[in-house]
Amino acid sequence: RTLSRRLFVDATERIQRTTETEDASQALLPQLATLYELLIRPVESALGPPGSPVTVVADGEVASVPFAGLYDSHRKTYFVEAHPLRFAPTLHDAETAVRVHQSPGKNALVIGDPSFNQKAFPSLSRLPGADAEAKTIAREYGDHARILDGRAATRSAVVGDFSSMDVFHYAGHAIVDDAHPDRSFLVLAASMSNADATLSAADVRRLDLR
Numbered sequence: 001r002t003l004s005r006r007l008f009v010d011a012t013e014r015i016q017r018t019t020e021t022e023d024a025s026q027a028l029l030p031q032l033a034t035l036y037e038l039l040i041r042p043v044e045s046a047l048g049p050p051g052s053p054v055t056v057v058a059d060g061e062v063a064s065v066p067f068a069g070l071y072d073s074h075r076k077t078y079f080v081e082a083h084p085l086r087f088a089p090t091l092h093d094a095e096t097a098v099r100v101h102q103s104p105g106k107n108a109l110v111i112g113d114p115s116f117n118q119k120a121f122p123s124l125s126r127l128p129g130a131d132a133e134a135k136t137i138a139r140e141y142g143d144h145a146r147i148l149d150g151r152a153a154t155r156s157a158v159v160g161d162f163s164s165m166d167v168f169h170y171a172g173h174a175i176v177d178d179a180h181p182d183r184s185f186l187v188l189a190a191s192m193s194n195a196d197a198t199l200s201a202a203d204v205r206r207l208d209l210r
Helices: 005-021 029-046 060-064 089-100 128-144 157-164 201-206
Strands: 054-057 087-088 108-114 145-150 166-172 186-189 198-200
Touching: 005 029, 054 060, 108 128, 108 157, 128 145, 128 166, 145 157, 157 198, 198 201
Parallel strands: 054 087, 108 145, 108 166
Antiparallel strands: 186 198
């Protein structure tokens, strides 16, 4: 099946504009559903039954697609609710990631939809699809997963658990600063001691990532 680049680009650009300017919880669904029809529906039968992991290798314009949030309008579910997702830059890396994932005893820190200070970030909205993504990923690791979602996803909790984990998965808002990449950051839950909690790229570089 030939992919309509015009429809694809239009949908991705609408998603980007919407997330920057308004409450995205419902406004994004038509575009997320369009991308599901373009990218997922044609290959659905090859993805295996619900629960089967899917590895995404994407570059160029496709790399900007929020695959976890693609919306199946037939089943009324997000893509990540049907398939745990993994991402890799190349097919070789995808194969390596599967072998690492299947290694026993991997400890995973999973962050889902942090309850951030909406006064500090008025253009952002909560992401129920991200919370569903986090729970799906955490189930993959069973007793070896520590999930921090909502109010629990504070900066101190995230940083405190980093060094004891083998895998880190974040499902939430990421703000990119193209001019100063080190200032790009993940948005975390507000706390009494840190109302505008974030984790910058510079912060991540200083953490023990093993």
